[in-house]
Amino acid sequence: xxxxLITLFPELIAPYLEHGVNxxxxxxxxxxxxxxxxxxxxxxxxxxxxxxxxGGGPGMVMLAEPLARCxxxxxQARGEPxxxxxxxxxVDAAALEQRAPLVFFTPAGQPLRHATVAEFAxxxxxxxxxxxxxxxxxxxxxxxxxxxxxSLGDFVLSGGEVAAAAFLDAVLRLQPAVLHDAQSHxxxxxxxxxxxxxxxxxxxxxxxxxxxxxxxxxxSGDHARIARWRRQQSLLISARLRPDLLAQxxxxxxxxxxxxxxxxxxxx
Numbered sequence: 001x002x003x004x005l006i007t008l009f010p011e012l013i014a015p016y017l018e019h020g021v022n023x024x025x026x027x028x029x030x031x032x033x034x035x036x037x038x039x040x041x042x043x044x045x046x047x048x049x050x051x052x053x054x055g056g057g058p059g060m061v062m063l064a065e066p067l068a069r070c071x072x073x074x075x076q077a078r079g080e081p082x083x084x085x086x087x088x089x090x091v092d093a094a095a096l097e098q099r100a101p102l103v104f105f106t107p108a109g110q111p112l113r114h115a116t117v118a119e120f121a122x123x124x125x126x127x128x129x130x131x132x133x134x135x136x137x138x139x140x141x142x143x144x145x146x147x148x149x150x151s152l153g154d155f156v157l158s159g160g161e162v163a164a165a166a167f168l169d170a171v172l173r174l175q176p177a178v179l180h181d182a183q184s185h186x187x188x189x190x191x192x193x194x195x196x197x198x199x200x201x202x203x204x205x206x207x208x209x210x211x212x213x214x215x216x217x218x219x220s221g222d223h224a225r226i227a228r229w230r231r232q233q234s235l236l237i238s239a240r241l242r243p244d245l246l247a248q249x250x251x252x253x254x255x256x257x258x259x260x261x262x263x264x265x266x267x268x
Contacts, residue, residue: 004074006038016165025175060134217229246263
């Protein structure tokens with residue numbers, strides 16, 4: 001699996017990949033991460049990659065041409081078909097299936113969810129990640145080259161590097177042999193094994209900490225009882241903190257009669 005990152009500031013992301021889970025993914029699980037600076041594909045001695053927006057207004061806009069040249073170089077390095085993904089002059093649909101999608105991190109993108117992360121984690125091609133800066137990217141490049149737009153939430157960052165790092169972290173930890181326990185991520189919040197709900201609370205030693213005691217059920221050794229407690233806590237926490245997740249699970253028929261009884265008992 002390979003990821004290519006288009007960024008003006010690779011030094012913001014590179015150190016993040018040198019530690020912990022991400023380090024195991026890149027050094028042991030065979031995930032490749034390459035950085036590309038669009039300044040290397042710009043014209044003139046100043047290697048300019050931005051200009052003032054048409055129509056006036058504050059800030060600067062990233063130029064389309066250096067980004068297009070950068071994308072062509074990435075496709076060539078990957079051995080993939082070059083050219084736009086959409087619109088006039090686009091490569092044919094069959095060729096698009098043979099190359100990695102270009103993902104642009106932008107407030108206009110779809111919220112990043114576990115299902116999307118899992119889809120990229122299972123992909124054979126990986127992705128090309130575009131980290132925007134300034135006021136944005138020339139829309140003509142977005143229209144012609146971008147395959148997917150993603151957002152971390154309803155807020156604005158100084159650039160796409162933080163979003164790209166978060167995306168990579170989420171994808172890399174799902175790679176085989178990256179986590180010490182291969183089933184660890186299956187118990188994560190939002191995972192289908194938890195029906196998309198929040199995870200339950202977790203406790204460790206000591207049994208009593210500053211007057212607070214670990215729930216007795218977790219010390220019982222009764223695994224069936226512990227499993228029921230964890231499911232109950234997952235349901236109740238989701239109902240309290242993320243009722244939207246619970247509502248979606250209901251709509252999709254993922255809650256059992258026992259789940260509903262548990263929720264009703266928790267409201268009493």
